[in-house]
Amino acid sequence: MGSLLRALNVSHVLPAPDQAAVCSPEALHVDGGHVKLSFMDALFVDRVPMQRLFFYEGPGVPPFPSLVSSLKSSLAAVLAVFHPLAGKLTYRASTGDVVVDCTPAAIAPGVRFVEAEYPGSIDDMRRLAVGDEHHTEALMLLGPELNAGRLPAPVLAVQVTRPAIGGARAVVVGVSIHHAVADGHSVWQFMSAWSAVSRSPEAASGLAPPTFDRTAIQYPKADEVACKFLRTIAPALPVARSPSLYTPPDQRRRSFLLRADDIKSVKQLILAQSKAIGELMDTHPSTYVAGSSLVWTSIVRAKCLDPAADAYLLVPVDLRRRLGPPIDERYFGNCVVPCFARAAVRDLRDGGAGLARAAAAIGAAVREQLGDPLGGAERWLERFLAAPRERFTFTGSSNRFMAYETDFGWGAPSRVELVSLFTRELVLLLGAAEDGGVQVTVALDHAHMEGFAANLLRVSGEDLNGDVKIKQD
Template identity: 30%
Template sequence: MYPGSALRVVESCLVTPSDETPREGLWLSALDLVLANRGHTPLVHVYSASDVAAADGFFNVAKLKKSMAKALVPFYPLAGRLGADRDGRVEIDCNGEGALFVVARSDRTVEAFSGPTPSSELTKLFCPRVQPSSIMLAAQVTFLKCGGVVLGTAVHHAAVDGSSAFHFIGTWARYCRDGESAVIELPCHDRALLRARSPPAILPETVSMFCSKLAMHEHESSVLATKVFAISGDQLCALKRHCGGASTFCAVSALVWQCVCIARQLDPDATTRMNFPVDIRHRLKPRLPGRYFGNGVVNLFATAAVKDVVSETLASVASRVKATTEQLDNELLRSAVDYFEMEAAKGGRPEDRGNLPETELRVNSWFHLPIYDADFGWGKPRLMTRAETVRGGWVYVMAGCDDGSARVLISLEAATLKKFERALAVCGVQTSIV
């Protein structure tokens, strides 16, 4: 039993690759090293057991282990350990020691997860405790009292970004569901494709666009609250039309940015920034392989005066976000890689802790990631979400389950969150709280 929880661990073991894999130190790019201090990203997938699925050995542990062992062959870095090379640079020691696999039972039911928000309890109950911390991948299968299952995973951020993490989970699921007939896309492990140039060539605008430090701090007198807002498929289409045909990310982030500025009642002359990660795999020349396995994202800052974000139409705010991304070209992105490599040579910088100041917003889009492609043979998950507590000012945009809808997970000061809900209504967007 974990102290103070309704969870009983039944088994804990290591799953090793089913075939021989390369034994080597995997060099990490500067974009990997930037995220190395983030540690593991905990995720949960929640599954309901139907009569048909239950009759077919719902989440059979032996089958899950066997398919994971098979998936760890092409994804062999996840069976390794975080280490350092002779010069002290962080690397992945691809030693084949295996991924942590935990089986547990809980007296909770699926109904308790109609719309869970990230919390320390969710992490403690349903995501594996990764010990030692050098383990790259861990998974926990928790059987619920009602017959449902929660699959918790934790992948080290030094190894992968969201795109690569879901690539592995989807491959593991296909091996479990389809066996030897599974059709998979092999990952590309050539991280030297993101090697910095020598000598480096850093453009003047690089730091302001990619490398500004987030001024994180603790809210000493404010209580943070987190909610998930659902935007239906029809509402999302209407929002995108209202934003002049903008992409889902530009439209939703513009809505959130404007409503947060309104809710926080910021000084109109103050400067506000929205920070968001951008996948650069297809923006570089030559392009990175679509299945590049590693961290292929950079953080971008869109900056504006509060009075402009608040008073402009949503279409104008969405255009601001789009214009920021349109500045990205190969030379600017390579300049960012060069800069991060120089930072890594200095020892990098510690992970930012705490919450964002009121003028800052962080929007992470998982809308186009295959977060529901985790059908292990017993049906797709009814819900997928992050498990860890979200920090103040952080937002996640995720797709609904196969209906074209969106879910917006946002964490703000409790009083501000209520004002945010009212601002959404004023903007004409009627959302439901999941």
């Protein structure tokens, strides 16, 4: 676990047996105890797990032993409903498939639950996540390890870490989930259910079971495309990825808070620039488009790129309500399409039109893909791999995910961090603690971070009212 942490106890949590009627394979659409990955799931088999940290502090936080007991009992109740999260990601050599094995043998070990202690105060722990530069390696130690490099592998792990000094009521709850079994919508569906049961155990009986039925995503070449993706990203299965390819790169990591007024001003600037260049937008820019446009242009301006070349931004879009027929909002799995926004570097750097060009490119990419949501799915991975890495920015998560509402019964978290680094140039958006704000976490090479931050903060000089004051978190 590393010298920064001391392991206090390692146990395993099994699904609560008294929820058997709710979590039957028939109710959850688990065929023969296995959930076969969809072609959307297959895209993420080689990814490092998604790791989230929730910081809690204050008089409402209970003593550590009772806190751990509450988290374990509520997790057991929720695992009975989210049954595959207690299973194993498994490779079936006979068919070439990867599945989530939910059979009794696979679930029997339980979900790993680590209790740990950090040799410092809660202020020391918080400083790992805030300030000019996150201490990424130390921060990742606050989350549970989920070794998924070789299958079979667990898909969920939990770690609860307390500070060793200070006497404050404080804790960090870390959750790691394999991306091959869940997208962002699914993760927050699980976290919402778990926190609700932790607040009130009676809520367990009223949980609406998710659906794991992969046949809900109807695509004629689904099995063929899934096999193609697996052969490309994990050709040596059951080895899912090479450890050398996923060593955290030499990056800097910083967070910024875009307040509601900041977002409003960026939206106004996009509209004003669009009008000035004679390219009026079809719709008012969303908070996601405004935040993504600001970050994308700031990154491009920070790098030494050929002005005539194109820059790319990958935008994942949830398809649950956009397919025909629509997918149930309770669908648990990956249901996102990668949209590739593309714009000339010179256009994104243009101080009088850059934000408008970025917003237009994002909007055009999303509209084009949603015109035929699953069209060309077999080429999604090819398009991703073909994009030049030095001009490619990857976005993840969404401002629509209200992570700061994750209340286990001790109040809202004081800080939420998404810490998994699965690519060299990554932007993560999250709904901020204050209404209408957006928390932006950016991972960039050391050489580019200072320029990016300066460009982002310089928005105040470009705003129509001169009043954008972006806070460095």
